[in-house]
Amino acid sequence: MRQKGHSEGYVYYNKQRKTFNAQYSEYDIKTGDIKRKTKSFKTEEDAKKYLSSIMYQKENPLYIEHNGIPLCEVMKSNLRLKLDTNQISEAQFTRIEDTIVKIEKSALGKKNIDEILSEELQAYLNSLKHLSNSTITKAYQQLNQAFKIAINKGYLVKNPMVDVIKPKSLKEDKIVRALTVEEQQVFTDYLLSTDLKTCKYKNVFLIQMYMGLRVGEALALTTHDIDLKNKKVNIHRTLTTDGNRYVVMGKKTKNYAAKRILPLPDFLFPYIIEQMQIANNQINNDEKLLFKPKYSNYTKRKNVNYELKQIFNNLLGVTDITSHNLRHTYGTRCIESGMAPVVVQRLMGHKDISVTLNTYTSVLDKFKESEIDKVNQYYINENLISAHNNNIKQLEDR
Secondary structure (H helix, E strand, C coil): CCCCCHHHCEEEECCCEEEEEEEEEECCCCCCCEEEEEEEEEHHHHHHHHHHHHHHHHHCCHHHHHCCCCHHHHHHHHHHHHHHCCCCCHHHHHHHHHHHHHHHHCCCCEEEECCCEEEEEEEEHHHCCCCCCCHHHHHHHCCCCCCCCHHHCCCCCCCCHHHCCCCCCCCCCCCCCHHHHHHHHHHHHHHHEEEEECCCHHHHHHHHHHHCCCCHHHCCCEEEEECCCCEEEEECCCECCCCCCCCECCCCCCCHHHHHEECHHHHHHHHHHHHHHHHHHHHHHCCEEEECCCCCCCCCCCHHHHHHHHHHHHHHCCCCCCHHHHHHHHHHHHHCCCCCCHHHHHHHHCCCCCHHHHHHHHHHCCCCEEEEHHHHHHHHHHCCCCCHHHHHHHHCCC
């Protein structure tokens, strides 16, 4: 069963092996030779999808002319290019791929890019309004990038996304709340009075809540990252996932700003030392991870979050807590203490100060009046408004 001419690739059935084969030509840059390549699949549909993908990647003009350019192939090709050029991590690749797969399952995702109208794009995005703003934004971004690429490559003369408006979700954006001071006190008392047999991730929770680490950063810590003499902790890696969704050790932090050295609070010393001793005595822990599971290489975030939820449900009847709330609690306490936002940005590892300001808007607003009072008092102390006050008094006397 062959499709199209040999120059553009074809799919055929191998009776002997009972497989569907996708065969295509590939140009060898070093030798200048044309090599035939074949890949086998269990189904004809899989073989066709692969051939379509590989021929579009190579921008085979004859194949494109005969078959068109599938919308999702443009997205996938762009995604692979970003991964190959180290623009995104494997974890980001997987998350974006999930978005593309969702689009691919829709009627829109089954069409060629030059067949799609603005009305169809708008209708698809509107159908996502019951989902979160984050989900809508991800779909909008992938569609937008795909059509820009098609314009740049000359596949289209007009970009239908120009007329498309990104809809707002019917859901309210989820706000990551900080623990109240009372909740934090109850939780801290519980942790400090509980051993590791009862609460396996006790020290993870303390580090997050009193140092502001992301859970992946805390779980990536090793004994080598702890400088007890200078009371410092080196944050330079994070646990992440690979293309197969397995937990792996990342080679770097979430962003360049997340790589930081943090002061170690004195009261955490005993708990850090406790965890270091466990790590040093643990078998099969060549990396000297502070939080190494017995039967796997790395701790899964979902396990940490599960234990945290159980604790809060039992202690306070609260069910909407995750490890990220602990990090957010640290940032909130920093702002409440009067710490400058730019310092909070450095401690939290935010890439941009706007992230810090947007995240802690409500906390900053609460302290707005007291901060304005400080400015006014400064004016008075420096006699900057004394002349103005005298003028007002003279007017009142008249």
